[in-house]
Amino acid sequence: MTDTSSQKPAAASGTFAIGGDLSVDRLGFGTMQLTGPGVWGEPADRAGAIAVLRRAVELGVTLIDTADAYGPYVTDGLIREALHPYAEGVTIATKVGFTRQGPNEWIPVGRPEYLRQQTELNLRHLGVDRIDLLQLHRIDPKVPLEEQLGELKALQDEGKVRHIGLSEVSIDEVKAASAVAPIASVQNLFNISNRKSEALLEYATAEGIAFIPWFPLATGKLSGEGSPLASLAARHGVSPSQLALAWLLRRSPVMLPIPGTKSVAHLEENVAAAAIELSDDEFAELDALK
Numbered sequence: 003m004t005d006t007s008s009q010k011p012a013a014a015s016g017t018f019a020i021g022g023d024l025s026v027d028r029l030g031f032g033t034m035q036l037t038g039p040g041v042w043g044e045p046a047d048r049a050g051a052i053a054v055l056r057r058a059v060e061l062g063v064t065l066i067d068t069a070d071a072y073g074p075y076v077t078d079g080l081i082r083e084a085l086h087p088y089a090e091g092v093t094i095a096t097k098v099g100f101t102r103q104g105p106n107e108w109i110p111v112g113r114p115e116y117l118r119q120q121t122e123l124n125l126r127h128l129g130v131d132r133i134d135l136l137q138l139h140r141i142d143p144k145v146p147l148e149e150q151l152g153e154l155k156a157l158q159d160e161g162k163v164r165h166i167g168l169s170e171v172s173i174d175e176v177k178a179a180s181a182v183a184p185i186a187s188v189q190n191l192f193n194i195s196n197r198k199s200e201a202l203l204e205y206a207t208a209e210g211i212a213f214i215p216w217f218p219l220a221t222g223k224l225s226g227e228g229s230p231l232a233s234l235a236a237r238h239g240v241s242p243s244q245l246a247l248a249w250l251l252r253r254s255p256v257m258l259p260i261p262g263t264k265s266v267a268h269l270e271e272n273v274a275a276a277a278i279e280l281s282d283d284e285f286a287e288l289d290a291l292k
Contacts, residue, residue: 010061016251020135029252030065033068034077036076036077051080066085069096070195086229135164135167135186140170154183189213194291195292216260218247219243225246
């Protein structure tokens with residue numbers, strides 16, 4: 003058998019089956035940074051963004067995370083231009099439920115007719131007949147949760163959505179949503195220096211729900227000169243960010259980090275983290291950092 007690990011280094015992160023039947027390599031790619039400043043408008047270097055997406059797939063990345071609100075619609079267009087028709091095994095996960103008024107402005111809208119409209123636009127912009135993973139970007143507090151999830155469930159029943167996920171939610175919200183539709187993933191802020199969603203991660207692990215940490219590379223003061231993270235990274239001959247990704251991958255089998263970048267070199271560095279093997283003592287040392 004030919005060893006493809008050097009050609010597809012993302013495969014070293016292992017696999018996870020989202021919803022029990024959608025297998026992806028655990029180390030994915032997030033597209034938010036491919037837009038203009040404030041997640042608004044086109045990138046300054048469109049050709050560079052296309053190159054990053056194509057290189058991600060070359061490296062074996064099979065989970066690409068986007069959203070209609072990124073740009074808005076900018077990353078969907080970049081993904082389609084770079085990767086369509088999509089290679090077998092490549093999963094494009096997207097999100098609906100935010101409106102954009104300008105750079106760094108995000109307002110949730112969970113009215114069923116809006117969620118349906120945005121899902122239809124995602125299908126068109128991405129050039130697919132079905133979205134493999136559609137996540138509710140935020141629960142709109144002005145609309146009953148049952149109506150928001152009910153519309154996504156209707157789209158699922160129509161064959162336009164394969165699996166449904168949630169973003170920035172509590173355990174109680176996941177339980178309430180699960181009473182309306184099966185929840186295959188949760189996407190919350192989580193990294194080595196911010197673990198406020200640790201209880202949700204434990205719940206997701208126990209329930210077999212994919213946990214997609216956004217902002218996975220925030221190492222903050224933990225990566226400062228002389229810090230334990232920096233010292234351990236130096237012993238491994240890797241960067242603190244690579245070690246933070248290795249910690250995430252070791253932290254739970256349902257963890258699917260999606261580090262983003264607009265640089266091919268940085269992308270390659272991130273994906274190389276999939277091959278870092280932490281000893282039990284090293285993992286415990288990192289896990290003790292706060």
